[in-house]
Amino acid sequence: MHIARSKVAVIAAAVSLGLVATACSSDRDSNGSDGGGSTERFIFGAAGDPGSLDPSLESDGETFRVSRQVLETLLDHESGGTELTGGLAETWDSNDEGTEWTFNLRDGVTFHDGEELTAQVVCDNFDRWYNWTGTYQSTALSYYWQAEFGGFAENESEDTPPPNYVGCEATEDLTAVINLEEPSSVFPGAFSLAAFSIHSPKSLERYAEDEASGEGDNISRPDYSQDPEAIAGTGPFQLSNWNKGNGEVTITRYDDYWGETAGFEEIVFRTISDEGARRQALEAGEIHGYDLVAPSDVEALEAAGFEVPVRGVFNIFYLAFTQERNEALEDLDVRRAVAHALDRQGLVDTQLPEGGVVATQFVPDTIAGYSDDVTLYDYDQDAARELLDEAGHADLTVDFCYPTEVTRPYMPAPADMFELMKADLEAVGVTVNPRPMKWTPDYLDTTRDGGCDLYLLGWTGDFNDAYNFLGTWFDGYSKEWGFRNDEIFDALAASSVEPDVETREAMYEEINELVMDFLPGVPISSSPPSIVFAENVNPPTVSPLTQEKFSEGSFK
Incomplete structure (x- = not known):
């Protein structure tokens, strides 16, 4: 370490x-x-390596680091900050309900292959994502689309959320109007996400020639996504x-x-x-x-x-439970025991830079909606042993996944951090089966598909709203967490459509408290990378x- x-x-x-x-x-x-x-x-x-060269298919920072230099989005963030600013859209606005978003595009923008940026090109990109079928509907490939826009024109799984995207219309050459079924707090921030970068018309034609294949943790990206010549954006590189x-x-x-x-x-x-x-x-x-x-x-x-x-601090590192994979983890006392077993302060002190802090919830304290009244799980190994014994799981065994060949802003040394947590769990009688795997695509695909009892992951915010953290994980059922809690799901759904900012932030505070009572995982830390x-x-x-x-x- x-x-x-x-x-x-x-x-x-x-x-x-x-x-x-x-x-x-x-x-x-x-x-x-x-x-x-x-x-x-x-x-x-x-x-680490990019997952592919098409950010629409990915959810990891190494892919986005490259793609942000090449492909651009409708909206952007100010340099060095979190405030939204114009990207390919010079100006934008919405109706009072937040269901119709109008983007006035910059004039004279050309793609790397010489094609011109028009409103129709923008609509063609969004319609492409909306009409994905087959393997593309796996969260391993369409994670961000499902997280921000819901499902597809024709959902192929009952677990896929209903679509919130209605359609896109080019009302003028440089004016694109995107319509939603319901308002959501993820907008307009979602229009700045690298996953929704705008691709050239010629690139879209090329993409249509290939298909993704496979399922679960055995998914193959389409050929075009590995070919630099196939992908043309509007960026400075x-x-x-x-x-x-x-x-x-x-x-x-x-x-x-x-x-x-x-x-x-x-x-x-x-x-x-x-x-x-x-x-x-x-x-x-x-x-x-x-x-x-x-x-x-x-x-x-x-x-x-x-x-x-x-x-600045804008991330959360956490230990996740996949409850459906290990029935012992469906017992709240077992989850509490794991939380009490972990010396999170020791991990922060030895693994994170100055300014790193123990996380008390799944939102960093720099985000409005952070609560000062959540249930805390202090380091107490005696309490952990007692909880496991009372739950009848003193002999608990878990598969514990962690990534290799990567460091992340919230996780500078994955193997070292895993070893610290493994030692803590073994000290209270838990048998840990280590499962190291390469970050991309193996680790990301496996955890998204619910293939680990415990695993390490984290999140650096995409934009400045607590829903970008809470909603990313807990707005509905997902295989990676493997639980169903309608109280949390419904509360997040209500917060997402609440138009008043102060009311919405108060709702986020209550949701943080609900989440930490339920304890779907253990928030470990936040750090300034x-x-x-x-x-x-x-x-x-x-x-x-x-x-x-x-x-x-x-x-x-």
Whole structure:
């Protein structure tokens, strides 16, 4: 596990890093040449591979980090903040009921393949998602569509939610009107999600030639989603190459971009799954930056001249229960026992950067709707043993899944965090069967399909509303949680359509209290993740949503 370094070790590491950085800088020109490539190539160390190149099919941050540079959405967030601003839509508004959203598009926007952005293109994209069939209706591929817009034109499973999307109409060349069945608090924020990026008409034609296949944890993405040439967006960069064997995605500057020209000519996202290896690659001058810096490395990196900006807290890390998979977890006393068994403060102290805190609920305290009156589950292993014994599960056995080859903003060291929790559970008599698996697609697909008793996951907010956290998990039945609680489901449904903001936020507080009484999982922590850049880089503004726009960066 990562532990805090001693003062002497930090000083020694800083000296060592300084020597490496000095040696590397002498080999580069002012534009960042590494001696073996373009003087304008920025190389970023990614924690994992993208799931695919089509963000509509994915729900993970590594996919979205790449796609946000290439594809754009109707709405965006201000650089470095959480306030909504125009994206491909210059202005937008809705009717009083919140069921009709009008988007006035920017004029003169072209896709990377030369096609023009029109309102009809926007409608064609939304209609494509709405009309998905077969494997596309699996939450492994259409998670965000179902979470924000409900189901499809023809639902093929009784567990799929009813559709809230009614249709889209191009009332003028640059005016698109999207109609919903009911208002929802996820709007307009949902129109900023990377999953709803707008693709070129030619790309949509290409996508229609392929199909996804499989089910459960054995799903195959369509061929087009692995092909950089198939995907054209409107962003400041265009896809150039995906060398999956070496874990590299390359994007190049799009000179006809409607906005400000990107500062880098080319960006390579190079997958280096181990955080220590990413740090070493940065020190050696092989990359120019990486995300999710280990807390114990921040001081030494800063001392060596690297820039290590820290994002605001906007995430939740949690341990989830899949109740249907293990009937013992359907017993509230068993779930309480697991919560009491975990030394969450110890995990925060040893695994998270300064500013990390123990989470008391499934919403960070930076979000309106956070409650100061939830049921707490303090670290108390005697209470955990007693609860297990009274429930008749003193010999509880669980399959505990955790991801490999990845670090996340809320989970900087998954294996270390798993080992801490495993030791805590074993200390109260729980037998833990470890199930490590690769982050994408194996881990994400398996957990979404309810394939683990316990598993580790988290969430960085997409936009500033408590429903984006609570509704993401608990607005209805899902295989990944495997429970049905109409009181929680109905309360979230009511909050979603409540038009008054203050009333809605009060409802969120009550829902947080309901959720923590029911305890579908254990919220572990919230933390401010760091990102690091080489000293010869002007970094982009960091985002609490982890939505950095790399076009803002440049070499000094």
